Amino acid sequence: MAQEKYLNEKARESEIPESFVYGGIPEEKPDEKKIQENKFSELDRYINLYTKEPGQLIIILQKAQDIFGHLPEEVQTYIAEKTGTPVSEVNGVVTFYSLFSTEPRGKYTLDICMGTACYIKGAQELMDTLKDNLQVDAGETTPNRLFTVKSTRCIGACGLAPILVVNGEVHGNASSGEVMKIIQKYRKGEDSESKKH
Numbered sequence: 001m002a003q004e005k006y007l008n009e010k011a012r013e014s015e016i017p018e019s020f021v022y023g024g025i026p027e028e029k030p031d032e033k034k035i036q037e038n039k040f041s042e043l044d045r046y047i048n049l050y051t052k053e054p055g056q057l058i059i060i061l062q063k064a065q066d067i068f069g070h071l072p073e074e075v076q077t078y079i080a081e082k083t084g085t086p087v088s089e090v091n092g093v094v095t096f097y098s099l100f101s102t103e104p105r106g107k108y109t110l111d112i113c114m115g116t117a118c119y120i121k122g123a124q125e126l127m128d129t130l131k132d133n134l135q136v137d138a139g140e141t142t143p144n145r146l147f148t149v150k151s152t153r154c155i156g157a158c159g160l161a162p163i164l165v166v167n168g169e170v171h172g173n174a175s176s177g178e179v180m181k182i183i184q185k186y187r188k189g190e191d192s193e194s195k196k197h
């Protein structure tokens, strides 16, 4: 049920006629439904693999986020139904851990640690550099879906403060200049990728 609802919503987002999604005649963008079905099939494989062992909800959610890019309500409901877990419990885990996101994220997630040591060493300046340069607030994603800016609590590497984490990769003793270089590097990478296509 959750899957059907999700597929219909994805179809609406993509402006596919709803009749196409269930029971209609394929007219346009025939791959969209297939792509979503494949994603749910892949998720099913992980659910079947991990629900045999107790306490594997976090791993299933991580896999789901890898597959879908984020964890919208429909995917959470689907996991709850398939694993026999209350939706409230699934949602509680998703909202508790900052590694999970219910909104689509950019290709690169830029996390600034705002713990005490990093804050004292200039984390706010790094955050301001990101916000000014990318024109987004913390928690937001750039319109081109390239960058998401976030703040995080202490990650336990205070000796390297201030810290910027890019898709899980830690950059210690970060400066505003380095932050700018990182942004430019990924922008350039994206430009040359798009020129190839």
Ligand code: FES
Binding pocket: 113, 114, 115, 116, 117, 118, 119, 153, 154, 155, 156, 157, 158, 159, 161, 163
């Ligand atoms: S305060 Fe930033 S790593 Fe500890």
